Amino acid sequence: MGASLSLPNRLKTSSKQKKPRGHFQETSLVIAHSSFQEKNLVIDKLPPELWDLIFSYLYPSHLAKLSQVNRHFYHLATNLCLWETIYYQAFPYKPLQLLPHIPPLSSYALFLAANSLQICEQCFCRTGTIIDDTTTTTTTTTDSYTGQEPGQGQEQGSYEQQFLGTASMPLPVFLPWAKSMIRLCLVCRRKHFYAFPEPIPVSMTGKRWRKKQIRTRLHLRNEEIEQLKRYGCGPGRFSFCAEDALTTARIFYGGDVGVAAVNQSPTELMDRSISRMNVYQKRRETLNACGLHDNIASLVA
Amino acid sequence: MKVTLESSDGQVFTVDKEVAELSVIIKEMLVIEQANQDHPIPLLNVGAVELAKVIEYCEHHRNDPTIDDDEDYDSRKKPIEMDDWDKQFTIVNKEMMFELILAANSMQVKPLLHLGCRYAADIVKRMSPTEIRDLFQIDDDFTPEEQDKIEWEKQWTKL
Structure with missing residues (x-):
């Protein structure tokens, strides 16, 4: 009898516990650590600077994988100076229009995720044409430092691109010490x-x-x-x-x-890049459209 | 010359001075407290088990040349070079490794800290998000809408 009574009781308490927690998350998502405070875990003990040190041994794709673990990791992995470093290596002289309502370093991370097909994870250099991140201006602007019309770059390409096809783009290579596939540019692959x-x-x-x-x-x-x-x-x-x-x-x-x-044209890869960029733009539009309050609730910050 | 160290739970360890000096914190303490070295140096954040392990590491690496590390993002490019002793040393359970990282951090034993972090990075990099959740005993606390959002951030990992 006692056992049959205790079961619904336990269920009751667990559902009670869940409710305030969910409510709490909705209101203050920015503080991702909050949901962990009940438990005393290893990850709580490690201060952010130690995570940064651990992350300094990881490639961008590893970090992207970590960001999928949970909010805490998402917060840690997207807020790294590394993203800004990579951004300026890949897009020199082209300041990024930061996304509203989210941490600046996360904006870099999101933008780079959209462009990851073109970026070498080792030297952070970018191969291929720049896809402009503003839809309205894509057809009219010219890249100031390549001098090419954005749309035409893929067909014309550099000398190397013409002969190498997709081989000139960063391609996944298995790195033994990274223990995974890492996207490397031609130069890095040769090395x-x-x-x-x-x-x-x-x-x-x-x-x-x-x-x-x-x-x-x-x-x-x-x-x-x-x-x-x-x-x-x-x-x-x-x-x-x-x-x-x-x-x-x-x-x-x-x-x-x-x-x-070699035989594949880089256009296919660039198309995938462009479609990713469109997703990024859509996200930016939604961010721009909704106010700060809605955003905090709808975004993992 | 010998130095005595006291862990947070009151255990006392006696080590050679040059071994203890691998820890930047202790080295600085020794400079300050040169006069009275009779009482043990208290290490409030380090438990006995971890301290024993840190001392073991320092004993083995006492003659290593000091490396001045400019923390650079180059670290990911280097293949990991660990000698056999280090490999043996890192065969501990994962909880212990994170405790060691914390101990090395609070004692400022740079080479051990780097070894630990590299090891931790190594564990994490070959695991899937689900496995990492299991490792740290944490839940997936993304809401469905957030799941959708991060869906496309997986792009880095898609080849």
Whole structure:
């Protein structure tokens, strides 16, 4: 009897406890720590500066992952000076129009999340055209420091972009010490694979390839193929060492990911970037539209 | 020369002076209190278990050259180099590691602090958000609307 009575009682108390907590969160979301005060946890004991130190060992994508854990982490991970640093590295001379009602450093974090496809997580440099963050001016303005019409940049591209396609963009590479895939730009990928060369697949060891094979499989151009060690096979015909060709292609395009990406046009990646930017703009509009009070309730600050 | 240290729960440890001086706080204290070194130095924020571990670390690293660390964001670029001893040392449970970070922070043992933070970062980076919640025993307290908002911030993690 006693047990059957205590069960509804317990349910009652738990629902009672929940209610004020939810109410509390609605009113003061900015103080994300509040919901933890009941428990004595490790994360509460660590002061913010120690979290900053821990975060300094993490890549932006790790931080983005951490921000999904809960409000406390969201607050910690989006309010880092790192975001401002990355922003000015990626968009020099272009001050960011901060989002209203949220911490300034979070604005940088959100803007960068929208542009993450174009930003190298190692050197924080940006590849590809700038997508203007104001819809109304996209068609009219010209980028002051690239001198290109924003929309046209993708087709024209730089010398490198024309030949490299998507390989010129930051591509995900597995970094052993980061223990995850990290988006690296061409330069960083070259450096990385120089230090940590990829193994030559068994199927290619000791093989000789014809020029056409190299061109189709590894996307090397004639200039590079000419420099490979050649073996004669019949009058005026040559074959090349497949391993050498692979190594050259890997250096040129920044690893196997690069080689695989050569034929794709960067436009596809840029389109994804643009669609992300649109989401960002929508969010900014809603932020601008609603007053401060509504915002605090509707935003994770 | 020996120095005595007292943990928050009253346990007393005697260590060599140069070992204790790896802690910036103790080093400064020793300079100030040069005259009376008979009574132990109280470490109010450090428990006995953590202090023993910190001393163990300092004993092993007593001869290390001091590194002046400009806290730079370069730290993430470097592959982690830990010697075997450090690796053995970091095989403790995660709670303990965070306690150690706190102890190292309050005693200002820079190399240990960095080792600890690197270790903590290492744990966190290979975990999914759910696993991190389990690790710290915390709940997902985002409201559904907030879930929608952060949905697109996952973009950094989408490849």
